Amino acid sequence: MRIREAAERSGLNPKRVRYYERVGLIEPARRLDNGYRDYDERAVHELRFIHRAREMGFGLERIRRLLALWRDRSRPSSEVKAVAEEQLGELDAKIRRLTELRENLKHLAQCCDGDHRPDCPILEELSREEAAAVEQELDEREAG
């Protein structure tokens, strides 16, 4: 099976498959006489695993660890769960940050009339002179 078929059957495309090989996520494929990569069912399974893990939002480093655990038939499920908890922690952090940004911006946007006049609390907020800048400067003078 050449790369296109392996890619299609795992939900990927050839570029991504080559990329995953290049970064060492999968073993370098065997080559046919003409230099083409040659895949078997086992490889397709691994590629599908990677595809699904990407869909679930895992980064490639985390997928690398999940693959190692998957291959190890005697893994303790606690280790898999640990990877998942890490991922969950990251997701939580990102969601929290984005939600803060959203709430903040939503508030400002609600306060903006959105008419033909130039006054806008959003721009005012962005250009506000702030005590923080002064504090920062003081901090740095003292530290230096």
Added chain:
Amino acid sequence: MRIREAAERSGLNPKRVRYYERVGLIEPARRLDNGYRDYDERAVHELRFIHRAREMGFGLERIRRLLALWRDRSRPSSEVKAVAEEQLGELDAKIRRLTELRENLKHLAQCCDGDHRPDCPILEELSREEAAAVEQELDEREAG
């Protein structure tokens, strides 16, 4: 005022200031005789504006538009609001996506015993043989 001071007073660092200049977010700075960039208070105000907009989560292209509106004293606030609404839409989409990922993964992790045994619903989910793959293949055969 040289770049370090301008950067500090706007909450940035010199690298970012040069970068913003390079991508055309700010005008190229005047140069001193020795080639050093020279900034005034107005430049610091712009840099601070950019810094705060970044903190609020805006990307540089959106900031470019906000800067243009900020400079235009006769802007209608509706245009500023429109930029903010775009940003809000993006934030919402990202949050929705991340929340879906989180709920899905949280569910799987809860179902995982997390003990010394190898059985794990997370790995099972990732390696599950799926009708979807077959369907996709069929779709593509038909299309081709």
Added chain:
DNA sequence: GATAAACCTTCCCTCGATGGGAAGGTCAAG
């Protein structure tokens, strides 16, 4: 046997928004 198409290969560039660091110029204090 020619030709076109659909593949395959490697290689490099692009994205966003920086950070790191090299190599070299400038300036003030000790």
Added chain:
DNA sequence: CTTGACCTTCCCATCGAGGGAAGGTTTATC
């Protein structure tokens, strides 16, 4: 005169790909 703190430009790395060039192979069709 040297040290150190600046400044300059330049290139490389990140993450996870996609785009596309340049060139080789195979398959189908005429």
